[in-house]
Amino acid sequence: MTDLRAAPARPGPGDAPTGSHASGLARARNAPTGAGRLRLLAWPGYLLALGWYLLTYGLPYSNDMVFVWLIGALIAGAAHGGGGWRGWLLVLRDWVPVMAVIWTYSLLRGYGAHTPWPVRYQPQLDIDTFLGGGETWTVRLQHWLYTPGLPHWYDYAAVAVYMSHFFVVFIVLAVLWRRHHTRFRQLLALYLTLTFVGFATYILYPADPPWLTAQEGHMPVHTRVVWDVLNGSGLPRAASVFENGSEFANDVAAMPSLHAAYPMMLALYFWPRASRPVRVLLAAYPAAMAFTLVYGGEHFIVDIVVGWAYAALICWGVPRLFGRRAARTAPTSAAEPAPTPTDPRR
Known part of the structure; x- marks a missing residue:
């Protein structure tokens, strides 16, 4: 007679696997698939x-x-x-x-660098000279702070702030795309509108930046700080942003300053819902960019102010324009009160 107690029981189709069989199935289940x-x-x-x-x-x-x-x-x-x-x-x-x-x-x-209109520099130079009390703030700041060939910590900070122009808006848009698609579309509309309004102004009012105005002999010679620091840092790829002769280069696209306009756009867009620490950053970024642009010889003060004004007008106007358009296209039935249902007992 066979001793049934000594024979190992085979698991049936409905039985739960045990022992090494169970561990093997677990490893199979947990093995990463192609998608995993x-x-x-x-x-x-x-x-x-x-x-x-x-x-x-x-x-x-x-x-x-x-x-x-x-x-x-x-x-x-x-x-x-x-x-x-x-x-x-x-x-x-x-x-x-x-x-x-x-x-x-x-x-x-x-x-757009090749327009039939003359390139302007004198109005911006006059305004900046007046604001600086007889000398532009670019020349004053570089006289006080900049040492050619020996960049200080704040010169590297100025490079970081200036170069953030090429990344920050896109990174913010990417975060909004992942987390809040409606706000992504809103900020994208502001960004594209501001960009192309700025482009239209470049066509109608070509303007020299301070560094180019100085090269042409209309103001005291000064250094293009960001370009100088990048050249001395051994980062030729970074410095190539400023190379002349590029099909994308436009040295007379100074009015308005989009470098100044984009930080202000971000500040105005996020300000209403931002916490106090975030508001500190939102206020500091446009201020740091403005200082960098003036100190570095990239823009006159009036270029920056006009960029801020463009950002403010667009942040105020574009949402209202889209709001009115949505109100006009909304079905009229949505605004009408729903009819009162008839009492079935009548």
Whole structure:
């Protein structure tokens, strides 16, 4: 007679697995699939590729490369979040058109350097000379603070603030795209409107910046601080932003200063909902950019003030324009009170 107590029982189809069999099934279930491996490798792969690019070529300051790496980060985020192909397509749907618009603006901005109107410098120079009490603040600040060939800590800080112009708005837009798509569309509308209104002004009122005005002999010679510090830092890729002869370059696109306008746009847009610490940053960023632009010889004070005015007008006007348009296109039935239901007992 067979001893049934000594025979190991085989699990039936409905029995729960035990022992090594159970652990093997658990390992099979937990083994990463193709999609799981993609999720795990998305961010490490992106960061490795970005690190290689930075070490090989330096920081990507051109619009096309900034957008390539920004879109790459959003795709990595979509892959990590498990969005799959749908998440990738959403990234491309929303961001490739934006990249195309900004690239078109950059190209048109370069062509805008050749206009039939004379380039202006005297009104801006007169206003700045008046504000400086007989000397422009660019010349005064550099006389007090700048030592050619021996940059101080605040010179490096000025470089960081100036170069943030090429990244900050896009990074903020990317964060809003991930977290609050409605606000992403709102800020994008403000950014594009401000950009193209600025471009129209460049066409109608070409204007020299202080460094170019000095090169032409109309004001005391001074240093273009950001360019000088970057050249001395061994970062040729970064300094190439200022190279002449580029199809995207427009040295007479100084009025208004979009370097000043974008920080003010961000401050005005986020201010109503911002906490007190965030408001400190929102106020400090336009102020730091304004100081950098004047100290570095990039813009006259009046260029900055006009940029701030453009940002204020657009932040005030664009939401109202879209609000009125939405009110006109809303169905009239939505505004009418719903009819009172008939009492079935009558």
